[in-house]
Amino acid sequence: MAKKLMMAAKLAIGAAIILYLVYFVGIGETYKTLLGVKLAYLPLIIVVFLFGVGMRALNFKVLLLPHEKEGIEISLGSLVKISFLSWAAGMFTPGKLGEFSSIYLLKKKGIDAGKSAAISLLNKAVTTLTILLFAIIGLVKFMGVKESAQLIVIFFVITLLPYGLLTNAKTRGLIKKIFGRLLGKHEQHLAGFTDELDTYLAKRKKLLLYSFALNVAWVAVSSWLFSLAFAAVGQSVGFVDVLLVNSIGTTTSFIPITIGGTGLREASALVFFGLLGISQAAVLGSHLIIAAVSYTIAGAVAL
Numbered sequence: 001m002a003k004k005l006m007m008a009a010k011l012a013i014g015a016a017i018i019l020y021l022v023y024f025v026g027i028g029e030t031y032k033t034l035l036g037v038k039l040a041y042l043p044l045i046i047v048v049f050l051f052g053v054g055m056r057a058l059n060f061k062v063l064l065l066p067h068e069k070e071g072i073e074i075s076l077g078s079l080v081k082i083s084f085l086s087w088a089a090g091m092f093t094p095g096k097l098g099e100f101s102s103i104y105l106l107k108k109k110g111i112d113a114g115k116s117a118a119i120s121l122l123n124k125a126v127t128t129l130t131i132l133l134f135a136i137i138g139l140v141k142f143m144g145v146k147e148s149a150q151l152i153v154i155f156f157v158i159t160l161l162p163y164g165l166l167t168n169a170k171t172r173g174l175i176k177k178i179f180g181r182l183l184g185k186h187e188q189h190l191a192g193f194t195d196e197l198d199t200y201l202a203k204r205k206k207l208l209l210y211s212f213a214l215n216v217a218w219v220a221v222s223s224w225l226f227s228l229a230f231a232a233v234g235q236s237v238g239f240v241d242v243l244l245v246n247s248i249g250t251t252t253s254f255i256p257i258t259i260g261g262t263g264l265r266e267a268s269a270l271v272f273f274g275l276l277g278i279s280q281a282a283v284l285g286s287h288l289i290i291a292a293v294s295y296t297i298a299g300a301v302a303l
Contacts, residue, residue: 007094007259010094010256010257010258010259011258011259011262013257013258013263014258014259014260014262014263014264015262015263016263017258017262017263017264017266017267018262018263018266018288021263021266021267021270021284022284024270024280025270025280025281025284026280026281029280029281030281030284030285030288032281033233033281033282033284033285034233034285034288034289036233036234037232037233037285037289038231038232038233038234041228041229041231041232042232042289042293044228045225045228045229045232045289045290045293046293046297048221048224048225048228049225049290049293049294049297050297051221052218052221052222052225053083053084053087053297054080054083054084055214055217055218055221056083056087056218057076057079057080057082057083058076058214059123059126059127059211059214059215059218060074060079060082060083060102060106060119060123061076061079062207062210062211062214063119063122063123063200063207063211064079064111064119065207066204066207067111067115072109072110072111074106074109074110074111078109082102082105082106082109083102084301085101085102085105085301085302086098086099086100086101086102086105087099087298087301088297088298088299088301088302089101089302090260091259091260091294091295091298092259092260092298092302093259093260094256094257094258094259094260096253096254096260096261097256099120099124100120100121100124102116102120102123103116103117103120104116106119106120112192113192114192114193114194114195114196115192115193115196117193118192118193118194118196118197118200119196119200121197122197122200122208122211123211126208126211126212126215127215127218128254129212130212130215130216130218130219131215131219131247131250131251132247132251133247134219134243134244134247135244135247135248135250135251136148136152137244137247138244138245138247138248138272139151139152139248141244142244142245142272142275142276219243219246219247220243222246222250223239223242223243223246223247224239225290226242226246226286226287226290227239227242229286229287229289229290230242230282230286232286232289233281233282233285233286233289234282235278235279235282235283235286237273237276237278241273241276244272245268245269245272245273248268248272249264249265249266249268249269249272250265252264252265252267252268253265260294260295260298262291265287266284266287266288266291269283269284269287270283270284
């Protein structure tokens with residue numbers, strides 16, 4: 001019951017933020033912008049969106065290469081399905097934590113629970129690091145070094161610190177010491193997790209680098225998606241600016257106070273695109289289009 005109430009509260013917070021933003025920008029202006037959307041862009045937006053989510057499968061494919069040599073081969077089609085299912089779960093959970101459902105989905109394909117947890121964690125960590133790097137560049141560009149320093153620290157604590165602690169050998173040893181007895185028969189999974197994590201960090205760094213490169217490409221595709229949404233509402237915005245603001249918005253969506261970051265991304269977009277002099281109605285309208293497409297597809301996948 002408590003979990004359901006918490007979920008309902010976070011859903012309400014997200015909805016309240018969106019309603020406030022619509023009120024802030026102007027109900028009439030927002031309605032007018034959405035009414036004037038160029039529908040010809042919608043099919044392309046949907047195709048690019050689906051391609052972007054599907055690209056996540058390539059990260060899994062790269063990280064799973066060592067296991068293919070061990071005889072555990074998961075087809076790219078299966079990994080695409082896993083990517084869509086875990087992404088959809090993330091859309092309906094605070095801080096997008098539902099994306100870690102990939103642990104269970106990989107386990108069903110024959111990957112040991114501990115190893116699948118390590119692979120999922122590394123996949124998420126590399127993705128988060130990539131986004132954070134672009135977000136930091138954006139903050140420095142739009143706000144300056146001094147003004148953005150505090151936000152950069154906050155972003156780091158929210159996004160990378162948890163991963164940093166889990167990838168630290170001493171921290172994992174402490175966790176194992178504290179919870180080892182409580183885990184009982186499941187302690188072997190923790191051992192499998194730590195061993196797999198150590199192996200990637202020590203011997204498979206090249207694979208992590210490949211994953212980083214794929215994530216850079218994914219960020220570019222995701223940013224192109226928002227460029228198309230801006231074009232759909234008749235607003236031209238430089239691609240680099242879209243990429244940087246999109247990264248800032250994605251980082252804010254990791255804050256677990258709303259479902260899937262609803263409202264947080266839109267609010268940050270209004271702030272930073274506002275610094276560029278972009279119409280507030282165009283910013284909100286374009287982001288509401290992407291939000292509508294995202295939740296429609298996520299809902300269809302989850303059913």
